[in-house]
Amino acid sequence: xxxxxxxxxxxxxxxxxxxxxxxxxxxxxxxxxxxxxxxxxxxxxxxxxxxxxxxxxxxxxxxxxxxxxxxxxxxxxxxxxxxxxxxxxxxxxxxxxxxxxxxxxxxxxxxxxxxxxxxxxxxxxxxxxxxxxxxxxxxxxxxxxxxxxxxxxxxxxxxxxxxxxxxxxxxxxxxxxxxxxxxxxxxxxxxxxxxxxxxxxxxxxxxxxxxxxxxxxxxxxxxxxxxxxxxxxxxxxxxxxxxxxxxxxxxxxxxxxxxxxxxxxxxxxxxxxxxxxxxxxxxxxxxxxxxxxxxxxxxxxxxxxxxxxxxxxxxxxxxxxxx
Amino acid sequence: xxxxxxxxxxxxxxxxxxxxxxxxxxxxxxxxxxxxxxxxxxxxxxxxxxxxxxxxxxxxxxxxxxxxxxxxxxxxxxxxxxxxxxxxxxxxxxxxxxxxxxxxxxxxxxxxxxxxxxxxxxxxxxxxxxxxxxxxxxxxxxxxxxxxxxxxxxxxxxxxxxxxxxxxxxxxxxxxxxxxxxxxxxxxxxxxxxxxxxxxxxxxxxxxxxxxxxxxxxxxxxxxxxxxxxxxxxxxxxxxxxxxxxxxxxxxxxxxxxxxxxxxxxxxxxxxxxxxxxxxx
Numbered sequence: 001x002x003x004x005x006x007x008x009x010x011x012x013x014x015x016x017x018x019x020x021x022x023x024x025x026x027x028x029x030x031x032x033x034x035x036x037x038x039x040x041x042x043x044x045x046x047x048x049x050x051x052x053x054x055x056x057x058x059x060x061x062x063x064x065x066x067x068x069x070x071x072x073x074x075x076x077x078x079x080x081x082x083x084x085x086x087x088x089x090x091x092x093x094x095x096x097x098x099x100x101x102x103x104x105x106x107x108x109x110x111x112x113x114x115x116x117x118x119x120x121x122x123x124x125x126x127x128x129x130x131x132x133x134x135x136x137x138x139x140x141x142x143x144x145x146x147x148x149x150x151x152x153x154x155x156x157x158x159x160x161x162x163x164x165x166x167x168x169x170x171x172x173x174x175x176x177x178x179x180x181x182x183x184x185x186x187x188x189x190x191x192x193x194x195x196x197x198x199x200x201x202x203x204x205x206x207x208x209x210x211x212x213x214x215x216x217x218x219x220x221x222x223x224x225x226x227x228x229x230x231x232x233x234x235x236x237x238x239x240x241x242x243x244x245x246x247x248x249x250x251x252x253x254x255x256x257x258x259x260x261x262x263x264x265x266x267x268x269x270x271x272x273x274x275x276x277x278x279x280x281x282x283x284x285x286x287x288x289x290x291x292x293x294x295x296x297x298x299x300x301x302x303x304x305x306x307x308x309x310x311x312x313x314x315x316x317x318x319x320x321x322x323x
Numbered sequence: 324x325x326x327x328x329x330x331x332x333x334x335x336x337x338x339x340x341x342x343x344x345x346x347x348x349x350x351x352x353x354x355x356x357x358x359x360x361x362x363x364x365x366x367x368x369x370x371x372x373x374x375x376x377x378x379x380x381x382x383x384x385x386x387x388x389x390x391x392x393x394x395x396x397x398x399x400x401x402x403x404x405x406x407x408x409x410x411x412x413x414x415x416x417x418x419x420x421x422x423x424x425x426x427x428x429x430x431x432x433x434x435x436x437x438x439x440x441x442x443x444x445x446x447x448x449x450x451x452x453x454x455x456x457x458x459x460x461x462x463x464x465x466x467x468x469x470x471x472x473x474x475x476x477x478x479x480x481x482x483x484x485x486x487x488x489x490x491x492x493x494x495x496x497x498x499x500x501x502x503x504x505x506x507x508x509x510x511x512x513x514x515x516x517x518x519x520x521x522x523x524x525x526x527x528x529x530x531x532x533x534x535x536x537x538x539x540x541x542x543x544x545x546x547x548x549x550x551x552x553x554x555x556x557x558x559x560x561x562x563x564x565x566x567x568x569x570x571x572x573x574x575x576x577x578x579x580x581x582x583x584x585x586x587x588x589x590x591x592x593x594x595x596x597x598x599x600x601x602x603x604x
Contacts, residue, residue, distance in 0.1 A: 051440045055602050076442040087433030091364045103356050104443040106349065132367065148437065 002065065004029040004156050004187035005050060010059035012045055012211075019045040020056065021211035027204075032178075032188040034202030036195065038304065042211035043191035044084070047160045050189065051081045064155050077105070080149030081158045086141035087148070090134040094125050094144050097133065098151060105152045112151075119147040123177065139170025146177065157181065159190045163197060175200060195219075195299060207307060215307050226298040226306045228253075231267040231279055236289035241265060244290075247282045251275060269295075350450060353443045357451025361425070362458070375459075379467040382410050383474055386532055394533060400565040407467070407476040408488075408564055409531035412555040414463050415496045416526050419503040422456050424515050426507025435600075449600065453500050460496045464489065479563030488558040491581050495554045498585035501592035508599045530555055534567035535574070547573050550588065553580030 005027035012020040020042050027033040035043045048054035050063055052072040061068045066075040088097050095116050102112025120129045123143045128136060133144065142162060149157060162178065163171040178201055182188055192198050198205045199219040207215040207222065215222060231251070235244055244265050245256055254268040269275050276295045283290055296302075365371055383403070391402040429435045438448050471477075478485050506518065528546045529535075535546035546552055547569055556577030559566040566577075573580055 048436075053436055053439055073442060076440055079440060081437065081440045083433045083436055085433045087437040089360060089434065090432075091367050092360065096363065100356055100360060101437070101441070104353060104438070104441055104447075106352070106442070152441075 002029050003027060004031075005033070005061075005063050005189060007046070007050065007061040008059055010046070010049060010056055010061060012042075012049060012054065012056040019211055020049070020059075022059070023208070023211060024213060025206060027187060027189060029187055030185050031203045032182045032190060032201055034198030034205040035189060035191040035208055036193075036198045036205050036303075037191075037208035038193060041208045043208055044160055045211070046208070047081070047158050047189065047191060051079055051158050052076060077152060078155045079158065080152070080154035080156075082142075082146045082149040082160070082162055084161045084164055086138075086145040088133050088141060088144050091132060093130050093132055094120060094136070094140075095129045097144060098148055101148045101151045107152070115151055119150060123147045137170070138166055139173055142166060142170070142174055143177065146174075150181075154186070156187045156189070159188060161191055161193065164193065171197075195303060207303060209304070209308050215303075222303060223298050226302045229269050229272070229275075229295060229297055231265075231269050231276065232292075232294050232296050233265045233267070233283075233290055234292040235263045235265065236291055237263065240288050240290075243286050243288045244283065247286045247288060248279055251279060251282075263291075346444070350444045350447050353447025354450035354454055357438075357448050358454040358458070360451075361455035365459075375463055376466055378414070378463070379410065379470045382413075383470055386410070387474060390532070401475055403471070403474050403476050404564045405559070405566070406532065407471040408555050408559045408562060409529075410467055410471075411464055411492055411558065412495070412529075412551050413526040413531050414467060415460060415492050415554070416499060416551050417522060418456060418460050418463075418496055419499045419506070420515075420518050420522055421459065422452065422500050422503025423507040423510065423518055424512075425456075426452065426504050427510055427512040427515050430508060431512040439600075445601065446597075449504060449596065452504060453497065456500050456503075457493060457496060460493070464492060476564070478561075480561065484561040484563075488561040491554055491557055491561075494582065494585045495550070498550075498588035498592075501589050501596055505592045505596040505599060508596060525549070526551060530567070530574075534569070536567060536569050543569070544571075547571050550580070550584035553577050553584050557581035 003026050005025060007023055007025040010020045010023040011018070023042065023046055025033070025035075025046070035046060037043050045054065049056050050061055050068060052068050052075060055069075063075055064078045066078070068075060088094075089100075092100065098116035098119055099112050102115050103109065105112075107115060117129075120126050123146070125140060125144060125147070128140060133141060136144065146159075146162065159178065163174050166174065175197070178188070178190070182201070188201075190198070190201060202219070205217065205219055205222055206213045215225065217225075231248065233244060235241055238260060241258055241260065241263050245258065248256065248265075248267050251269050251271075252267045253270050256268075257266045258264070267279075269279075273295065276293070280290075280293065283293075383406075386409075387403045387406050391406060394402050394405075435448070439445065478488075507515075510518070528542060529549035529552040530546060531551060535543035535552070537543075538546060553573065554577075556566055556574065557580075558564075560577065569575075
């Protein structure tokens with residue numbers, strides 16, 4: 001199977017800020033790649049380079065077998081982009097938006113109309129087709145925007161944070177739509193800040209930070225790297241810390257870590273909610289005074305903490321300071 | 324929501340245009356598609372049309388009747404004969420703001436990104452913007468002229484000259500379009516209101532409303548060199564309306580300057596805008 005996206009050593013600098021710092025990426029045809037990273041990691045820059053929007057300083061990139069610089073014009077016929085903001089015209093109706101996109105792809109007058117109607121039907125927007133977009137909900141706008149990206153039936157689809165800012169219900173709706181698309185064989189590059197989103201949608205995940213891919217693999221592989229589940233407890237005193245260590249020792253699958261000052265104990269475990277019940281029972285039997293206890297699964301922040309040594313939040317505030 | 328999406332196969336795309344003629348046809352069709360989007364905006368936003376009509380009425384009331392009574396025109400002419408060409412020119416220059424806001428909004432909403440990832444001609448978007456803005460200004464000028472006629476302004480040197488004057492106004496508008504496109508591409512949408520603050524005085528430091536002769540010398544010089552003064556001076560000559568030229572070369576040769584200024588502005592901002600649009604980051 002050929003590779004739909006190949007990027008080698010992409011570098012993009014904005015003055016002294018390095019947005020892409022030697023990004024390498026390979027996405028096989030027909031698969032969905034999740035590009036996971038915090039704000040400012042370089043996800044959007046990567047998408048902009050691969051969709052011919054942005055010139056870069058060095059490296060090489062090809063999409064659908066076409067060089068993003070030399071064959072840009074030809075490439076634009078085969079890609080679709082749905083961005084962070086719904087790039088649809090507020091004053092036009094849903095139908096008019098899609099029809100205009102079709103005509104700008106030079107599909108022809110009647111085929112453009114047919115394609116617009118077809119997409120509106122598929123994206124559950126038939127009732128809203130002739131209403132102005134300004135009256136649409138956030139979820140409807142995103143669906144329309146995605147539909148616009150699909151007008152010319154692209155072979156490679158770029159989704160830049162397709163659910164950022166959506167309420168949970170609309171997010172689930174978008175996920176359904178994207179899953180259907182992938183089942184149809186389109187290659188998708190999806191950027192997201194949410195591990196859960198990458199987890200559900202992507203075949204492969206590339207974790208990106210400071211413009212470089214710092215880890216790559218399936219979602220299970222990444223989680224394993226982060227260390228899986230753990231019990232996190234805060235206990236009342238130093239004596240309780242020692243007692244906790246002793247009591248929960250049998251449950252730990254790796255070394256228990258302790259913060260003596262805050263009486264915080266982290267126990268790597270494996271076994272889900274039953275294990276939490278077991279732990280509470282053991283602690284109770286030893287009369288340990290527990291202030292807080294919880295079973296934690298890896299989050300994006302954990303992936304970051306483990307892979308980079310800093311949290312995703314730090315990254316964000318760094319960026320805010322920089323801005 | 325349950326959707327069934329059949330496998331996506333690449334659609335047969337029309338060939339990229341190869342001959343010059345074909346490229347031109349794509350350009351025309353792209354720019355018309357982009358421009359027609361703006362025409363729909365007008366129809367759907369009656370407020371915009373309303374302000375298009377109200378602007379001349381209010382301007383004539385303020386400048387023609389409120390301030391105008393205090394202004395004496397040499398030769399005993401009606402001030403409104405002097406004023407109307409100034410209002411035509413002002414409306415054209417304020418068009419920078421119209422272009423700029425539209426471009427900044429498209430950029431901010433990601434509409435530009437969508438267009439730029441499509442195989443459409445990149446000049447098509449900018450040309451479409453120009454067509455829409457020229458149509459918009461044509462409407463503005465026609466409404467202004469009708470209002471002018473209603474308050475006693477008219478042309479005295481034949482309809483042919485009216486057409487030439489109209490051509491000069493539109494030439495200035497094209498210059499303002501490219502200036503507006505460039506500014507729209509570099510300005511953040513939340514800052515666009517600043518433009519009006521700068522633009523309005525710029526339309527006044529010229530011979531729009533009073534002769535630069537009546538201003539302090541330094542301001543008078545700036546006003547004489549204002550590109551707007553050249554166009555307004557030229558169309559006053561063409562309409563046979565009273566003017567009040569100074570004795571500097573620029574103010575005695577408004578016809579030349581009314582062509583040179585816009586061409587110079589276009590020569591600077593066209594390439595800058597196209598470059599900026601191509602490599603937008």
